[in-house]
Amino acid sequence: MFLSLRSDLAAADPGQNRTYCSLSGRVTTPEGTPVPEAIVQLSGPLLPPRTATSDADGRFTIVDLPPGTFSVTVSRDGFSPVTGSVRLVPEANTASATFTLRPAATDSVTVSASDKDIAEAQIHLAEQQRIAGILPNFFVSYIWRATPLTSGQKFRLALKNAADPGNLILVGTVAGVQQATNSFPGYSQGWKGYGRRYGADLGNLVSGTFIGGAILPSVFHQDPRYFYKGTGSTSSRFWYAVSRTVVTRGDKGRPQPNYSTMLGDMSAGALSNLYYAPEDRQGAKVTIANGLLGIAGDAMNNVFQEFVLKKLTTNNKRNTLQP
Known part of the structure; x- marks a missing residue:
């Protein structure tokens, strides 16, 4: 029975028939300036978090992703993080997205003596x-x-x-x-x-x-x-x-x-x-x-x-x- 179970699993999920997708995109400021070294994190219910770092042109790619809907968080020091979702479908192996990071709002406090x-x-x-x-x-x-x-x-x-x-x-x-x-x-x-x-x-x-x-x-x-x-x-x-x-x-x-x-x-x-x-x-x-x-x-x-x-x-x- 143990051998039969292994055989059934292998037949139901053969590696050569599995479909993989990838997510590519770019991180920029509202003015279109690329944001390098931004951390792009993708996560889902059955997927451990996957991360990528944007390059000097703000571009990133995450490969070997299963189809499905995933949450995406993009962050970098000095900017307010953004979150969103992306849906990967088998029919389109590669999905693309652009994320816009805005400089983090800072509280300006002026201290002056009387x-x-x-x-x-x-x-x-x-x-x-x-x-x-x-x-x-x-x-x-x-x-x-x-x-x-x-x-x-x-x-x-x-x-x-x-x-x-x-x-x-x-x-x-x-x-x-x-x-x-x-x-x-x-x-x-x-x-x-x-x-x-x-x-x-x-x-x-x-x-x-x-x-x-x-x-x-x-x-x-x-x-x-x-x-x-x-x-x-x-x-x-x-x-x-x-x-x-x-x-x-x-x-x-x-x-x-x-x-x-x-x-x-x-x-x-x-x-x-x-x-x-x-x-x-x-x-x-x-x-x-x-x-x-x-x-x-x-x-x-x-x-x-x-x-x-x-x-x-x-x-x-x-x-x-x-x-």
Whole structure:
């Protein structure tokens, strides 16, 4: 019976009578450009998957296929895959098909930092600027087109500057010199007198920094920083530095009268009358005169910033987009 079964099978399906088909085709883009190295996979219920790879002209061929209906998937990196079906019939030994692959759709995501985040990064750089590695030089920007600061950032920078150990040491040194020269004699001598001088000088630092560097710049929407120029002739840089005491950059980038510096110097001088010894307090005329001297001092400081202090300042990152 076993031999008879083999004989029946051989008679029913002799190899020489089996019909084979082939599938040929081409893979292109919608514009007709051939797509090489595309994977063409053909599969069916009773057929293990058969694959072919398109050549440089996008052409492929799969041979030795039985008749029937098969699923076809065409894919390639960078393109969206396509699927379809093909019917192979004994009457036509070779079937042909063209498959069109389209570039895969990609999601374009643009990530951009907000102005506040950019300004925060610039403040971080400024907070590393120190003269001789000791004294803070936070209110100078070596980035010409720096992003404007928010009011909160102006106050934070002012607080950082006023509370910096380098400035506190400087205040102590100034108070010591005043003690030695008996400046402001109303404070007398001894540790008590030194403490009063230190407190008054610290008050000057805090009031000047916050009024001229945070409060008024927030009210008038002005940038409290000095923007280092660094290019041009010596005279143009000198007059630029001097002019920054009366002209400053607004938060929208346009020049404005520097109300923050001018009124800040006057206000800080007037405020000091609240904590100086009665015999050392100044009248209105002296306060105004000292305010004008403060403005002149700011001009000299700007000149030093432009020509001297950059060389002594650590971490002075400068942007190449200068005027």
